[in-house]
Amino acid sequence: MDSTEKNNNPVYSRTDKSKVVLKEDEWKKILSPEVYYIARQKGTERPWTSKFENFKEIGTYYCAVCGNALFKSDTKFDSGCGWPSFYEPITKSSIIYLPDNTHGMVRTEVQCGRCKSHLGHVFEDGPPPTGLRYCINGVVLDFEKAEEAKKKYEKKNLD
Numbered sequence: 001m002d003s004t005e006k007n008n009n010p011v012y013s014r015t016d017k018s019k020v021v022l023k024e025d026e027w028k029k030i031l032s033p034e035v036y037y038i039a040r041q042k043g044t045e046r047p048w049t050s051k052f053e054n055f056k057e058i059g060t061y062y063c064a065v066c067g068n069a070l071f072k073s074d075t076k077f078d079s080g081c082g083w084p085s086f087y088e089p090i091t092k093s094s095i096i097y098l099p100d101n102t103h104g105m106v107r108t109e110v111q112c113g114r115c116k117s118h119l120g121h122v123f124e125d126g127p128p129p130t131g132l133r134y135c136i137n138g139v140v141l142d143f144e145k146a147e148e149a150k151k152k153y154e155k156k157n158l159d
């Protein structure tokens with residue numbers, strides 16, 4: 001998602017923590033078709049297609065739909081599964097968990113704690129310390145480098 005799309009998305013905020021509840025047709029208006037498909041229709045991007053799959057920058061991953069902070073880069077690991085994988089969310093409330101028994105599998109779906117967008121699934125075959133693997137669609141992730149965040153913060157304090 002580029003910045004123009006974000007500007008067209010009135011719910012995107014990295015600071016507003018209030019829950020986002022919109023009707024499906026409202027989501028459709030403000031999200032790009034690929035984000036809408038994953039986030040609101042519980043789609044899955046093709047494996048190995050995310051730019052974040054082999055991405056090693058230091059920073060924070062946000063929900064691309066609403067800007068909620070989801071994961072820190074130091075909890076990302078190479079799972080080899082074809083999707084960006086993390087072993088721990090940034091805070092307990094950044095993610096919500098729902099049972100998913102579709103496609104003949106018993107899985108746990110993970111959604112954004114702020115806007116309830118579908119992110120992916122969590123599996124119990126991850127590395128220590130949690131033993132969990134949050135398998136996330138890169139399409140619904142938004143990344144900010146730690147240095148950029150720091151620069152913005154310093155600039156704000158100078159203004």
Ligand SMILES: [Zn+2]
Binds near residue numbers: 063113
């Ligand atoms: Zn969200």
